[in-house]
Structure formats: structure tokens, C-alpha cells
Amino acid sequence: MRQSSIMDIISPIMVGPSSSHTAGAVRLGLMARNVYNAPVKKITFRLYNSYALTGKGHGTDKGLLAGILGLSVDDTRIKNIFDSDIAKQIDYKFEYKEDFNRHPNAVDFIFDGNLSMQVSGDSIGAGEIVITKIDNFSVNLTGKYNTLLLVYKDVPGMISRVTKLIGVNIASLQCDRYAKGDDASMCICLDGEVDKALIDTISNFDDVYMVRYIKKLEN
């Protein structure tokens, strides 16, 4: 049974007008920013379906950009974000698409620059979001847990090598791979925090290509 809180109902404090199309957009942006984990120089936002169709009226475009810039859902700067100085520091554009294989409120963040990366996510209602894909790996990041994300070579023993170092309780674990022995991803949701030393240790493992520690969203 899912655990719920009254704070799911009487919050968040957010700028309007829509929890899915505005607050959800900001939270998707924040998560994508955390996943990318490098200064954003150039980005394309690709909005799908309802996000593409009604996004402008809901400030979805503003929300996505604000999230990428690190603003929280209740930041009143979101409304005029396009005119703000912080927005002028990056090169961004929006694309609008229809694709009914995608969620009604889906978005791709296409990062360019020194590090290219594509992060995809959906706004699934009431401000809740899920990051579904990072490049071609399926993931399931909701922003509710501190999460360790690994990209590595699919070799036997990797899961136990990593998880035995983690001292806090693991809430969930999801793996995906291109093919046997090929690139693989591991998404570990945690009930607590891990320190930088652990992340460095795992980063130095043979066959580990990338490690990200993605902190949970504050609101």
C-alpha cells in the first residue's frame, strides 16, 4: 500500500495556473537539471500533446525553463522568466509535437554543448512527475527519493558490488540494458542519504561509466 500524507493534499505552494502543466513542468525541469548535473549552455525543450497544445496558456514553457534554471515551484520569477537575466545566460528553444505513443504531458530535454544528453519525462497529475528515460535507458525517477543512477557495462556481480556499499535502506531498484554484456543502467531509490565518498568509490569501479546522485525534490 502506498504511503500518503496530508501534505500531498494541502500543498505545494506554487505559482499557477496548473499543477500538472505549471508546477509539474518546473519539477520536470528541476529533475532534468539534476540528472544532467553540468552547467546548461544549450537546450531544446520538446513538448508533446497536451503540453504542446495548451502549454503556453499554462506557462508550461516558462515552468520547464525555470526548472532547468533551478527555480522552485513557488518562485514568483517564473511568470516573467523569459525576460530575466538568468534565462539570458543559456541558449534555449521550444519544439511542439504530437505523438500519441507518448504521455499527454510529455517532454524531452535535449541538452547540447560539451555534454549531450536527452532526458524525457511525464507530468502525471497533481504536480507529480516521472523521468522515464535518460538517453536510451528506461528509468523511473519521481523526485520523491534520493536516487543513485549508474550507467555501466552489463557484467555479473555489479548489483551486489554496488548495493553492499550502501548503508541506508533501498526503497527500490531498477535495472535496464541495451543487450547482454552491453551498456546497462541501474536506478537505486534510497530512504536516506549517501555521502560523496561512496559515490566516488562507485565511480572508480571497473566497468562503471557514469554515476549520478540525484537528490529528491524539496516540494
Next chain:
Amino acid sequence: MIKSVNSFEQLQDICEFKNKHIWEYALEREAELAEISTDAMRNLVKKSLDAMKDAIKSGLCSKEMSISGMCGDDCDRLQRRYANRGALFGKLFEKITTYALATIEENLRMGKIVACPTAGSCAIVPSVLVAVSEELNISEDEQINALITAGEIGRIVSHKVALAGAVAGCQAECGVASAMSAGALCQILGGTNEQIFNAVALAMKNLLGLTCDPVCGLVEIPCVKRNPFLAIHAVTAAELAISDIKSKIPLDEVIDALEQTGKLMSPTLKESSQAGLAKTKTALELENRFFNKM
């Protein structure tokens, strides 16, 4: 280990067993789950309450229109009329309707609001709670208690029905907000736990089937005016319940009906803007204008 309480019957039983008010039980459980003190938990709730009051304050003195240009100046219109000639039902009615429009219009102009439970239904709980508290001199502590109860009601409903128009129509957004407000108001009026549950049931029962058919897919038409309507609806439910009028259908069964109605509701009437008000002749004209402007 905290026993999870996911139905109103369980909530009623546990409150009876522990001899506690709904808010007391909910507050203690939330604090325990979050591993913080009850005072810290109250502070979190107070933050939401304060933000609700700030939204009302900002909304009362603005008539800035939304991005679409369709809505934004009705609170001003209402205030001017009340200044000129009071409401038939008196000061409390004036405040509830004004605060509701102030909040929901603040939402559409991208102001700061509290999603309660959602952004499109954000004005119902605050307008009832704040207006009644001002008129009846309700202490801040009691306001926080009432907001906790409202949250607990919404939380339990959300276990059965996702509080999203796209899933179950407006009955699950503004409808649930109205039911939450009815329970909170009943508590403020000194209602017993049983009376509070009846207030929730009465409010919810009379909103079953409410669809979500927003014009242009925006949180504007009919959402803006629906908020003051359903705020007043909550008062009716609380007034009846505090008089010991009972819902003949128990609250959990009403929520079952809400869930079933949501499932049976055509997807064209669930936030997809494919039917109902969204496809009227005037709505199509507004849609043309809006998409050309965008």
C-alpha cells in the same frame, strides 16, 4: 509501525478508539511518519495556511488578466458590487465568494497559490476557511486544525480516486475540495467526528458526476467561477451536518460511487476538452482566437 488508515471507517474507528479528534490523530501520525515533532508538523501546515492568506490578499487588489486574456477581472467586479450593495446572504457570503475569486484569479495570472488539492480547485478550501475564521474570530491554532482535517479527508479520498480531472473529472478536484471544506467548516463549528464525516458525504454526494470540460484546455472556463460556487456548496453541507442530518449513504460508499462515476465518465469529459462546454460554439470561437494569439 504505524497502521495505515485508508478509509473513513478506519479513521472513525481509530479516532474513537484513541478518543481523539480527526485532526489530532492525523497530526500525530503525520509527525511520526515524517519523523518530526507535532509542532514542526503544525508549522508545515501553517506555511500552507499563510500562503493561502497571501494569495487572497494579492488577488483582492489585482485585475490583471490571464495569458489567454479570458479571465482575471471578476473579483474586482464582485467587490465593486458588494461595496455598492451587500450580498443577500450577508457578510460571510460576500467574503467567501470574494476570497474564492481572488484566489483562483491569482492562480490564472501565475501568482502564488496553494494546490488544495489541485491548482484548479485551489480557492475552495481557503475561501471557506479564511472567511469563516475572520467572521467568527477563529484562532490560528483552530484554523490549522481545520486545515489538517481538510487534508486528511482529501488524503483518504485520494487512496481510492486520483484527485485529477483527467482521471475522474471535476468531481475529483473541485468536488473533493468542496467536501474537504465542508468537513473543515463542520469542525470549526464544533462538529463531532461523525458530523464531520456527514458533512463530507453530503457535499460529495451532491457533486457526483461533475465533469472537467475546460475551454481551450485552460484552467479558466468554467474553473474560475466554479470555485466560489463550490465554496458555498460546502457551507450548505456543513450547516446540514451540524444539525445532525446524516447522509443515508455512508461516506466510504459515497467515495466508491465517486470512483465508479469517474470510471464511467466519458474520456471526452475528463480534462481533454473534447466535449461539453469545451466544444460549444462560443468555446470554439474562443479557441480559435486563443490559438491564433499563441
